[in-house]
Amino acid sequence: MNKWKEPGxxxxxxxxDDGSMVKxxxxxPFWRAVIDDRMVDNIFFEALDAIQAIDKWEAGxxxxxxxxxxxxxxxxxxxxxxxxxQRGELKVTQSSCGNWRINLVPERCFxxxxxxxxxxxxxxx
Numbered sequence: 001m002n003k004w005k006e007p008g009x010x011x012x013x014x015x016x017d018d019g020s021m022v023k024x025x026x027x028x029p030f031w032r033a034v035i036d037d038r039m040v041d042n043i044f045f046e047a048l049d050a051i052q053a054i055d056k057w058e059a060g061x062x063x064x065x066x067x068x069x070x071x072x073x074x075x076x077x078x079x080x081x082x083x084x085x086q087r088g089e090l091k092v093t094q095s096s097c098g099n100w101r102i103n104l105v106p107e108r109c110f111x112x113x114x115x116x117x118x119x120x121x122x123x124x125x
Contacts, residue, residue: 004051012047016058024050027123034069034122041065069121081117085124092116 003014004024012024016035023034024047031050033040042064044050056062073092075081080093091103092113099109100116104124110116 012051022054023122024054025123032123033064035066037069037071038066039069039122039125041067070125071117071121073117077113081113083120085120087124090120090124092120 004012005014006012010026014022016022020036024031024044025034026032026047031044031047033042033044033050033054035054040050040054042050042053044053053062053064057064070083073081073083075092077094080091082089082091084090085104087104089103092100093103094113095101095109097109099111100113101109102116102120102124105120108119110119
């Protein structure tokens, strides 16, 4: 567990031995994990369960199932970006302060549209 970092936003991250980045985050009411551009299909009831499953998998003692994250965004930096999701249409638009927001995650803002799109891809299938 000592390899994991939690920068204060409730998301746990670490680099695997092969250089891949893992993120564990809450997706109410469960916890999910992402390894680079692949979503872990397994769902977890606690962050610690997800962390332990990733650690066991990396050590060759556990199984997880991965699938690629869909990243088909339409649009541009002027009009914003959209893509369908299971929760409805996702929109990433620039607010008047210059930051980028995701319509289904209004409490967060991002410095770049690519960061907002990646955040949405990881959390909103």
